Every structure is written in structure tokens, then in C-alpha cells.
Amino acid sequence: MSVYRDAAVVLGSYKFGEADRVVVLLTQNYGKVRAVAKGIRKTKSSIGARLEPMSHVDVSLRTGRDLDTIDQVRLIEPLQVLRSDFDRLRQGLSMVEAVNKITPDREPVPHLFEVLTRALHFLNQQSSPLLLASFFWRLISLEGGTPQLDECVDCNERENLCYFDVQQGGVHCGACRSGVPISESAIEILRWILGGRMNEALALEESIPVHEVNRLAMEAMEAHLERRLKSLGVFDRHL
Ligand SMILES: [Zn+2]
Known part of the structure; x- marks a missing residue:
């Protein structure tokens, strides 16, 4: 057995045995890792609070045959504001849920880790009507699904672009x-979102175009998740 340590974001957890939980972590260097938090459901231990979804933690893990075990957890960034605001909480949870669904176990995804921690940090500091949509577009783009925006998908026309097809x-x-x-x-x-002008996009206020981008992001994310799950071939019951 060996011990390793990494920064991680908690994506979710599920019950395990009598008193334990399996915590799903997106680690900075090792990708998605499932690890047992022993006794977490029995005692009113503070470790439980540190392992809530979205928590940005520094974690020590002990490798096991099937699942690793969590030795120690330290909060890197308390997300108090985010957790006390219902709308931001909903957005943050949607982010970790989407990441959990599309990320296979044990495949390092350092860029995704960075995008996720930045988005959660932003969400804790301020709100933006485009944050969740921007996050989804970035996520899709990181997975190789950057949408074609400068010419028609069918005929390569560069003028009069006025429809968007998610599929x-x-x-x-x-x-x-x-x-x-x-x-x-x-x-x-x-x-702007996909071309390095994210801050300008995040500074926009509610408007009809902002609403369009939001609606398309939700649709595109849904379509992407469907494709991803199909390509994985199995539905994980613990998602
Ligand atoms: Zn065309």
C-alpha cells in the first residue's frame, strides 16, 4: 500500500457498507478517483463537511486493491458564499455533476481540473448569467466538441449565419x-467564450442573446452527455 497526496474537487459520493461513503474526487494529477471515507456516516465528524460536493481539498489517499482510502482532508478553499446562495449552489452542483458524468476513472485531466476549480472559485466570488453556460461550452470544447462558428457546417458559407445545430x-x-x-x-x-475572451463574456448582463447562449449550452451539454454515455457503453449506476 502506498500513500499519495493531491489537490482535488469533490464530485459526489455514495453510501458504502455500514458507515462509510465512497467519495468521487477529481484530482489534479490522477484524474477521477473513487476513495472510501471510513466511518463518515457514523460519527458527526468534520471530515464529512469537507467532503461535500464541490469542496476544493488537499487530500491524502492510501491506495487499495479496488478503492483507495482517504487518510486526511484539508479544505483549500471554503466556498461559503456559493453554498449559501441557492442559485449559485445549483450552478455549482450542475458543474460537478456534468464533470462526474463525462470523466472516466483514473485518466488524468489537468485542464479540466483547472477549468472546474476556476469556475467554482469565480462562482463563490461573484455571479454571472453566463457562468454555467460558459463552463459547459468549455467542457464540450475540452472534449473535442468545439462548435464551428465561422462558417456553415453544411456549405461553408461565411455570411448570413443564423441557425445553430447542436447535433x-x-x-x-x-x-x-x-x-x-x-x-x-x-x-x-x-x-468570446471559446476564443479566450471569457472575462468579457462573464461580465455581460442578462439579455436575449445571453439567454440564447444559455439555452444552447444546456442543449449542447445534454447532447454531449448522451453521446459520451453511449460511447462508454455502460451506464454507471453511481453517477
Ligand atoms: Zn449553408
């Missing part, structure tokens, strides 16, 4: 029309 992953011109109508401003916001 095909990109914009369509007025002639090829497929998917749902999208405004020029919404396409521009998508370019």
Missing part, C-alpha cells in the same frame, strides 16, 4: 437552415 455542432446559413435560429450577437458571445 452537428455548429452554425448554419439561412439557406441550409438546421437546428434553432441564433442571433449574430449570440454567435459573437460564443466566440
Whole structure:
């Protein structure tokens, strides 16, 4: 048995045996790891509070045959504001849930870890009508699904782009029309999110284009999750 230590974000947990829980962690260097927190359900131990979903922790783990065991946990960043605001809490939980669903065990995903910790940190400090949508677009993009925004998916036309097709992953011109109508401003916001101008996107207030980007993000994430689960071939009952 060996002991290792890493930074991690808690993605979720489920009951295990009489008094334990298996905590699903996205670690910075080892990817998604499932580890047993022993006795966590029996005592009113403070370790339980540190292992709530979304917690950003520094964790010591002991390797086991099937599951690792959690030795020690230290909170890196308490997310008090996030946890006390219902809407932000909902957004944060949607983020960790999506990450949990698309990430296979034990496959290092350091970029995803960084995007997730940044998003949770941002959400704890301030709110933005585009944070969850931006996070979903980044997530899809990290997985190789960056939408095509500069030319029509079908005919490569670069003008009159006014439809977005989630299944095909990109914009369509007025002639090829497929998917749902999208405004020029919404396409521009998508370019900001995916093209390194995230801060500008996050500073936007509620508006119709912002709403369009949000709605498309939810749809795109759903389609992506479906594809991902199909490609994994199995549905994990612990998701
Ligand atoms: Zn076209």
C-alpha cells in the first residue's frame, strides 16, 4: 500500500457498507478517483463537511486493491458564499455533476481540473448569467466538441449565419437552415467564450442573446452527455 497526496474537487459520493461513503474526487494529477471515507456516516465528524460536493481539498489517499482510502482532508478553499446562495449552489452542483458524468476513472485531466476549480472559485466570488453556460461550452470544447462558428457546417458559407445545430455542432446559413435560429450577437458571445475572451463574456448582463447562449449550452451539454454515455457503453449506476 502506498500513500499519495493531491489537490482535488469533490464530485459526489455514495453510501458504502455500514458507515462509510465512497467519495468521487477529481484530482489534479490522477484524474477521477473513487476513495472510501471510513466511518463518515457514523460519527458527526468534520471530515464529512469537507467532503461535500464541490469542496476544493488537499487530500491524502492510501491506495487499495479496488478503492483507495482517504487518510486526511484539508479544505483549500471554503466556498461559503456559493453554498449559501441557492442559485449559485445549483450552478455549482450542475458543474460537478456534468464533470462526474463525462470523466472516466483514473485518466488524468489537468485542464479540466483547472477549468472546474476556476469556475467554482469565480462562482463563490461573484455571479454571472453566463457562468454555467460558459463552463459547459468549455467542457464540450475540452472534449473535442468545439462548435464551428465561422462558417456553415453544411456549405461553408461565411455570411448570413443564423441557425445553430447542436447535433452537428455548429452554425448554419439561412439557406441550409438546421437546428434553432441564433442571433449574430449570440454567435459573437460564443466566440468570446471559446476564443479566450471569457472575462468579457462573464461580465455581460442578462439579455436575449445571453439567454440564447444559455439555452444552447444546456442543449449542447445534454447532447454531449448522451453521446459520451453511449460511447462508454455502460451506464454507471453511481453517477
Ligand atoms: Zn449553408
